[in-house]
Amino acid sequence: MAFRPRRREPEVVVEVKPERIRVTGRGVKPDGRFGDLLVSKFINSMMRQGRKTISEKVFYSAMDIVAQKSGNTNALEVFTAAVNNVKPAVEVKSKRVGGATYQVPVEVNRKRAQSLSIRWILEAARGKKGRPMAERLAGELMDAFKKEGAAITKRENTHKMADANKAFAHYAW
Secondary structure (H helix, E strand, O other): OOOOOOOOOOOOOOOOOOOOOOOOOOOOOOOOOOOOHHHHHHHHHHOOOOOHHHHHHHHHHHHHHHHHHHOOOOHHHHHHHHHHHHOOOEEEEEEEEOOEEEEEEEEOOHHHHHHHHHHHHHHHHHHOOOOOHHHHHHHHHHHHHOOOOHHHHHHHHHHHHHHHOHHHHHHOO
């Protein structure tokens, strides 16, 4: 007779974990007048100290001024085109390589390009003093629509910086 040890196979216990529920962010709701997400993002960016109603009033009165100035063009189309005209395609980021800091040109993410264009339009409108904010914002939106003005200048300067430093593009990460 051969020796046969009494060996049991180990029990394999498989724990079934419940699937994780991924919670998506609430995001931004479309605004009440135009029903557009870009408009509500713009209003939220314009808002200071949580005063959304003031920011909405200023924006909507600026859109009324744009509608008067533009004539037959829809004010929402002018606004959307203005934001798209200011969006940068490339920007420079600082990268430290061996003790030297290089300005490396990097392609801009779609969301970042949108937020930069909104920020630049608002900065340009806030930079003009002497008139009510609605008039300044309307003027800057019309300028951006025509591809001129301070926000477009900022975009062009960003592109020039990236073009001047394209020799360092191989450092992009």
